Amino acid sequence: MLSASEAGLDVPVAYDVQRAGIELRRKRGERFAGVKMGFTSRAKMVQMGVDDVIWGQLTDRMLVESAADVSGLIHPRVEPEIVFLIGRDVTRAADVDTAVAGIAVGYEILDSRYDGFKFTLPDVIADNASASGFGVGAWHSPRDVANVGMLLEIDGRVVQTGSSAAILGDPVRALRAAARLATDAGIVLRAGDVVLAGAATAAVPLPKDAHVRVTGAGLGSVEVTT
Numbered sequence: 001m002l003s004a005s006e007a008g009l010d011v012p013v014a015y016d017v018q019r020a021g022i023e024l025r026r027k028r029g030e031r032f033a034g035v036k037m038g039f040t041s042r043a044k045m046v047q048m049g050v051d052d053v054i055w056g057q058l059t060d061r062m063l064v065e066s067a068a069d070v071s072g073l074i075h076p077r078v079e080p081e082i083v084f085l086i087g088r089d090v091t092r093a094a095d096v097d098t099a100v101a102g103i104a105v106g107y108e109i110l111d112s113r114y115d116g117f118k119f120t121l122p123d124v125i126a127d128n129a130s131a132s133g134f135g136v137g138a139w140h141s142p143r144d145v146a147n148v149g150m151l152l153e154i155d156g157r158v159v160q161t162g163s164s165a166a167i168l169g170d171p172v173r174a175l176r177a178a179a180r181l182a183t184d185a186g187i188v189l190r191a192g193d194v195v196l197a198g199a200a201t202a203a204v205p206l207p208k209d210a211h212v213r214v215t216g217a218g219l220g221s222v223e224v225t226t
């Protein structure tokens, strides 16, 4: 873990490290695509043994279409997500609710540079909140997503079930937190950017040659093959 060798790695320093990593991606030509929230559900906090909400940055290169190449990843995991599409620039965090142009079910592929996904909060923040890839289903008009039943299937077998209510009681709270954190960091969420509200369930290992489907009641499904 980074915190084992860097005694000064507190949360603010960890976000500096995260920002430096994103800057390297930007120099390689990647563009900012949105924000991901982490540990917004008890299921994830318990799974990972941490106790605070974190955020990370998404880039266009992380967006997965129908096939994800996981061969270059270390030990990928997948988790079901509620995704918000930003429809216009959010210069004031308080305006984020009305800036939402669409809602979709999605998934996040996590990968961690730490053995066994064992980390402290600053470690995982420095590792951009384990962000590796993400996929989004068909967009639906903005709606109440406080209690959407969610299903994660791998190869036709249900591996996780949950409700979006697990995400801070209502994923819109994660959206508001994302807007607040982004504005505080001097980042403007723009039209076309996405916000991943955080997993409603624990994450599961994502093997090669797997078929993943995430379904949200009333929001349809999104599928990906590895």
Ligand code: OOG
Binding pocket: 036, 037, 038, 039, 040, 041, 044, 048, 079, 108, 110, 112, 117, 124, 129, 130, 197, 198, 199, 203
């Ligand atoms: C960190 C990322 C957590 C979530 O949805 O809670 C996260 C990890 O579990 O490796 O994205």
